[in-house]
Amino acid sequence: MSIRPDSRHLYLQVIDQLKRDMKEGKYKEREKLPSEYELSRMLGVSRATLREALRVLEEENIVFRKHGVGTFVNPKPIFSSGIEQLNSVTAMIEDSGKKAGTQYITSEVTKLSAEDKEQFADDELQSVFKIERVRTADNKPVVFCIDKLPENLLPQNSIKREESLFKALEKYANIHVSYALTRIEPVSYQQRIFNILNCDPSQPLLLLKQLHYTEKDEPVLYSSNYFRSDFFRFEVVRKRM
Amino acid sequence: MSIRPDSRHLYLQVIDQLKRDMKEGKYKEREKLPSEYELSRMLGVSRATLREALRVLEEENIVFRKHGVGTFVNPKPIFSSGIEQLNSVTAMIEDSGKKAGTQYITSEVTKLSAEDKEQFADDELQSVFKIERVRTADNKPVVFCIDKLPENLLPQNSIKREESLFKALEKYANIHVSYALTRIEPVSYQQRIFNILNCDPSQPLLLLKQLHYTEKDEPVLYSSNYFRSDFFRFEVVRKRM
DNA sequence: AATACGTCAGAGGTCAGACCTTTGAATTTA
DNA sequence: TAAATTCAAAGGTCTGACCTCTGACGTATT
Numbered sequence: 424m425s426i427r428p429d430s431r432h433l434y435l436q437v438i439d440q441l442k443r444d445m446k447e448g449k450y451k452e453r454e455k456l457p458s459e460y461e462l463s464r465m466l467g468v469s470r471a472t473l474r475e476a477l478r479v480l481e482e483e484n485i486v487f488r489k490h491g492v493g494t495f496v497n498p499k500p501i502f503s504s505g506i507e508q509l510n511s512v513t514a515m516i517e518d519s520g521k522k523a524g525t526q527y528i529t530s531e532v533t534k535l536s537a538e539d540k541e542q543f544a545d546d547e548l549q550s551v552f553k554i555e556r557v558r559t560a561d562n563k564p565v566v567f568c569i570d571k572l573p574e575n576l577l578p579q580n581s582i583k584r585e586e587s588l589f590k591a592l593e594k595y596a597n598i599h600v601s602y603a604l605t606r607i608e609p610v611s612y613q614q615r616i617f618n619i620l621n622c623d624p625s626q627p628l629l630l631l632k633q634l635h636y637t638e639k640d641e642p643v644l645y646s647s648n649y650f651r652s653d654f655f656r657f658e659v660v661r662k663r664m
Numbered sequence: 665m666s667i668r669p670d671s672r673h674l675y676l677q678v679i680d681q682l683k684r685d686m687k688e689g690k691y692k693e694r695e696k697l698p699s700e701y702e703l704s705r706m707l708g709v710s711r712a713t714l715r716e717a718l719r720v721l722e723e724e725n726i727v728f729r730k731h732g733v734g735t736f737v738n739p740k741p742i743f744s745s746g747i748e749q750l751n752s753v754t755a756m757i758e759d760s761g762k763k764a765g766t767q768y769i770t771s772e773v774t775k776l777s778a779e780d781k782e783q784f785a786d787d788e789l790q791s792v793f794k795i796e797r798v799r800t801a802d803n804k805p806v807v808f809c810i811d812k813l814p815e816n817l818l819p820q821n822s823i824k825r826e827e828s829l830f831k832a833l834e835k836y837a838n839i840h841v842s843y844a845l846t847r848i849e850p851v852s853y854q855q856r857i858f859n860i861l862n863c864d865p866s867q868p869l870l871l872l873k874q875l876h877y878t879e880k881d882e883p884v885l886y887s888s889n890y891f892r893s894d895f896f897r898f899e900v901v902r903k904r905m
Numbered sequence: 906a907a908t909a910c911g912t913c914a915g916a917g918g919t920c921a922g923a924c925c926t927t928t929g930a931a932t933t934t935a
Numbered sequence: 936t937a938a939a940t941t942c943a944a945a946g947g948t949c950t951g952a953c954c955t956c957t958g959a960c961g962t963a964t965t
Contacts, residue, residue, distance in 0.1 A: 433919070434918080458944075458946080469921065470922095471918090471920065475918090479719065488946070489927090489945090490947065491926070492928060492945065492946075493946075506900055506902065507748060507901065605899060607747065607899070608868075608893055609868035609893050627849075627868070629850045633902070657848040658847050659747055660748065661750035699916055710949045715918090730917080731955075731957075732956035732958080733915090733958075734916055734917075
């Protein structure tokens with residue numbers, strides 16, 4: 424019923440397994456994967472199911488297929504740092520090899536602003552829990568975060584026990600953030616924020632306003648993150664349609 | 665109703681046909697598509713092939729499938745304006761209902777800068793054709809573009825006959841831009857650019873540095889586009905992995 | 906009546922096995 | 936030696952079957 428150990432669709436499990444194998448170096452960049460027939464046998468699924476998985480991996484630019492030749496692992500120039508991949512700020516910092524830290528500025532319950540109301544689109548919702556934090560990499564401030572989530576979603580103070588808000592949501596509310604709708608904005612000089620991040624106007628900031636959703640498309644977290652652009656890079660592959 | 669013969673793979677043609685049908689309102693938002701069996705018959709392909717197409721559409725967030733229920737057309741909040749979709753600046757302006765215009769500032773042949781060399785990664789390439797333009801929407805300057813492409817790729821002055829560089833490349837060099845690797849950067853105040861765009865420092869700009877590629881992964885165009893953020897919005901769906 | 910349960914049809918998910926098309930390389934031929 | 940031919944391997948497509956999930960509807964229970 425509740426917990427779903429491995430009742431997820433087969434092709435999704437195959438995707439995960441293949442990604443795991445690639446990460447562990449079983450299949451390396453530019454290398455040819457075994458043929459579809461072999462792979463399907465190795466994984467214990469039908470060729471049709473394997474192909475569903477490969478189709479997704481190809482869409483995600485992780486794999487490249489050539490008719491009559493084979494399936495190859497793409498070199499991963501962008502795929503791992505692309506903006507379309509959603510990570511917690513904690514994960515982004517740690518991925519760069521730095522130590523992630525957090526300084527809490529304020530955390531309080533407030534009424535929803537007009538913008539918040541528009542975002543959450545929930546007439547019931549009266550107030551949100553608002554958290555302002557500075558995230559640090561090796562103790563240097565690199566991101567200023569304003570997070571707002573429905574009141575009472577998380578037990579008071581549970582947040583401070585976890586480095587990542589994503590992890591806290593999973594641990595204390597059994598909520599898994601699945602995706603986020605993100606608006607990308609440049610930031611003009613705002614003294615308070617630049618002071619907090621200890622940078623001057625010549626180091627422009629990038630603002631990501633993100634509304635995070637669960638698997639069931641319920642909005643659970645609205646974040647405004649101000650990134651120091653000398654520390655973070657955002658890239659994306661844009662495809663012609 | 666069968667799909668026209670075409671050299672491209674069948675499932676790609678199916679994708680195009682379905683997108684066309686959705687655009688033309690044959691299948692509307694939130695609406696359920698015919699069942700896979702029916703659809704495959706309607707399109708004259710096997711269910712397996714249809715499923716390959718649907719898998720891609722699902723990956724692109726255009727369609728949503730639920731086991732035991734059906735396949736539904738996603739409402740398209742982002743899919744049409746998402747940053748992962750590459751359009752020419754001309755197309756972006758026209759999509760917003762404005763009239764696209766161009767003011768040429770300079771166009772000249774220059775040696776490659778260090779950055780250019782790194783981007784094109786072509787030892788043969790000695791010099792590039794550099795074009796600086798201001799793009800206007802209803803005669804208001806909204807984007808400042810610096811485009812660099814290998815010398816002699818286009819006939820001299822052919823560019824000025826086309827509004828869009830993409831179109832010129834197709835028309836005069838039979839080159840089709842397929843995708844671009846894009847770096848997103850905020851911009852600190854630079855007097856020249858702000859003067860050209862006739863805006864003040866409180867209207868921050870967004871800079872997209874884009875290396876455009878052909879289908880064969882050959883770099884053909886390196887662009888730096890400074891967008892007025894009060895006119896353009898960039899959004900992206902970020903997915904958790 | 907209101908609720909719970911059982912059944913069933915329809916939809917997507919998975920499977921097996923066959924044949925088609927493209928590629929690249931080995932082989933043959935001019 | 937170089938061009939043409941052949942061939943095997945790999946991905947692309949097809950058929951048709953069965954599995955599993957979901958929602959609806961009818962019946963039994965409370």
